[in-house]
Amino acid sequence: MFLQLQEIFSAVLAPQAIPETLHSNENCENEVKDPKETIAKLAAKVVKWKAISQKHKECAKMLNRQIQELKEQQNLATSEDNVEITVGTGVYMEKVTLAAAKLTAKTPTILARSLFRQHFEPDEMKGGRTCNANKSAAVLPSVDGIKRDALIEYCLNTYNLKPLSSSCRRGQVSEYVVQRSRIVDSLNKLLREEN
Numbered sequence: 001m002f003l004q005l006q007e008i009f010s011a012v013l014a015p016q017a018i019p020e021t022l023h024s025n026e027n028c029e030n031e032v033k034d035p036k037e038t039i040a041k042l043a044a045k046v047v048k049w050k051a052i053s054q055k056h057k058e059c060a061k062m063l064n065r066q067i068q069e070l071k072e073q074q075n076l077a078t079s080e081d082n083v084e085i086t087v088g089t090g091v092y093m094e095k096v097t098l099a100a101a102k103l104t105a106k107t108p109t110i111l112a113r114s115l116f117r118q119h120f121e122p123d124e125m126k127g128g129r130t131c132n133a134n135k136s137a138a139v140l141p142s143v144d145g146i147k148r149d150a151l152i153e154y155c156l157n158t159y160n161l162k163p164l165s166s167s168c169r170r171g172q173v174s175e176y177v178v179q180r181s182r183i184v185d186s187l188n189k190l191l192r193e194e195n
Contacts, residue, residue, distance in 0.1 A: 086157070089150040093119060102158065112155040112183045113190055119151060125194045143191070152183050 073090060082092040097118050105111035124143055156162075156179060164174040 085154040086150040089146055091119075091147050091150040108155040108159045108161065108179050109182050109186045111158060112152060113186055115151050115155065116148075116187055116190060119147060122194060125191055148187070152180060152187075155183060156180060 081094055081096070083095050083098065085091050085093050085098070093115070098115070101111055101114040101118065105114055120143055156176060159179070161176045161179050163176045
């Protein structure tokens with residue numbers, strides 16, 4: 001490891017890494033003849049390099065934020081207290097919260113409302129639609145669709161409700177579709193109550 005760092009430093013500090021224009025005396029003599037042009041050129045280069053530097057700093061900040069988010073997701077995924085409620089969604093909840101909600105819920109709708117209150121903050125539940133009485137009011141963002149759908153699927157899977165295959169759908173209404181529409185209606189009412 002130490003040898004690799006030495007090689008990198010020696011490559012960076014090697015004389016061939018320095019541009020030829022810095023070693024040349026001819027360029028310095030030419031630049032001295034017209035100092036105003038030289039100053040203008042150098043000022044333009046400084047502005048250019050500052051802009052490039054700023055872009056790299058912004059990119060580094062964005063990448064650091066993404067790294068932090070991934071670390072948080074990894075910590076949630078590896079924690080023994082949390083469980084992914086629907087596989088592949090990246091939505092996690094505490095096992096204790098899920099167990100308590102299951103104990104008190106008799107139907108998927110009640111379970112969904114309980115978990116929805118636990119998973120979403122009151123600030124997140126506000127908004128989503130325009131008001132019919134006040135159409136000029138700004139529309140607030142709706143709840144996160146991925147989290148909402150993962151929560152609904154978890155509730156349906158908890159009660160062993162699965163969608164019917166495409167061959168069985170003709171003329172039949174599955175319990176899955178009925179319960180899903182009830183959950184969505186119930187959550188819509190909950191959001192209206194919160195607003």
